[in-house]
Amino acid sequence: MSGKPKLRRGARVFRGHSEEGSGSGGLGSVLPKHRDPDSHGLTQSRKIVISTVSLVTLLLIGLGNHMWLQETEFPRRSSHLYAIMAEYGSRLSNYQEMSNLVNYILKKLREDQVQRADYALKSAGASIIEAGTSESYKNNKAKLYWHGIRFLTYEMPPDIILQPDVHPGKCWAFPGSQGHALIKLARKITPTAVTMEHISQTVSPSGNISSAPKEFSVYGILKHCEGEEIFLGQFVYNRTGTTVQTFELQHEVSESLLCVKLKILSNWGHQKYTCLYRFRVHGTPGEYP
Template identity: 55%
Template sequence: KEIQSLKEQVDKLQTELHSLKQGTKDITQLLTFYIPSQTVKRMLNKVLEKLDEDQVQMPDYALKSAGASIVQSRTTRSYRHNRGKFFWLSFPMLVFVKSPEVILQPSNYPGNCWPFPGSQGETVIKLAMEIIPRAVTMEHIPKKISPTGEISSAPKDFAVYVSIFLKQGTLLGEFMYNCEGDLFQTFQLKNELSEFMRYVKLKVLNNWGHPEYTCIYRFRPSAHIYFSES
């Protein structure tokens, strides 16, 4: 009797599954009738392209994958987080340290930043090619996705210098990143140049109040014209 009952339940489930498959097939045919499959494909590709587009809408000449790099000898040491350590057999071996090269990569999620001690620090970037810089963009995460609910470690006031060789360089302006503003903040350089430059120095003057460290998520210069090395 129990076996018969189970068989009836299985038959019922199979019938419902068949009806569900047929319904899905009918919906697909209906969509295809009203919207050609190629049109649907083009629409989906357009949506994906929009999602993949860079929100700044300007070339990034400080992109690591394009050939840019950090000049380590001219860069502030990274913050050593004592709570982040590598262990071997329960013994702490190495302190986890984030490389400054993270600011040259488009991965903007909480914790994936370059921290340096205190509120003042600097880095020099060798660009992927020589450019005449016109603007710089600073990025940070918003408060709503920060694990602590605040972003006091974000940079506040900073200065930008450029040079053709590794030297002090020319000051192109001082700016302020607004922690209550947009995630992507672009600043037009105040002192325009007519010469091509290869190095950009970012000098952070202070942060929004964090006593231990400052975090840089991404920094990039932009240019209206550039020099091709080909």
């Protein structure tokens, strides 16, 4: 009988101990949960403080670097940059000046070199009077045949000398070294000068310009191209000179003329023909015909 109560008491003690163990386990499970908000808040505060200090430190470092660049490196770099800009600006200015000069030269080259009105220009109304002009040179190589019948020739007409298209082969050829062309001008003028133009030896397909005119004379014709011939001058075209050569007339006329005769007296050695590229007549305009 007396042993049973002891067993019960031990059982109670065991149960009590187990309850305490469970109670202590419950308290341990509660205490961490109760301390977690404090530790989490402390961690967040530390993060904020560390972030703030880091940001302030970076700002101070950046400010120091900025002041150092401003005092030392940046002025040197900016002055170097300004020097480069000034140098390239000067080069750009020189390039612009050079470009303007080149454009001016090209413009002058494109312009007419004589800078005088041409009253023997076909497009302005001048023409060749064939009745008072030499026959053209007949070249069999400049003909096309079909079954032995000639149907096309490449001979240039006399009025080619009144046109500005001066290219190799674009000339009027007449037999031998002497010939003439009667020109009706675009309007009545008092002639003052004439211009003869020929291709240069460097662009000639044959390598020479022996067919170029050498000595020539100019006459004015009165009474609508059928009257008396008035001598205006005799000249020599220099084949080694410039391609465009202007000659001032040696004799003046007292009245306006509508027609001029060009007489070729010799060439530079070609035996078969003489070739004329362009002939111009300059003067003071008179009354319209």
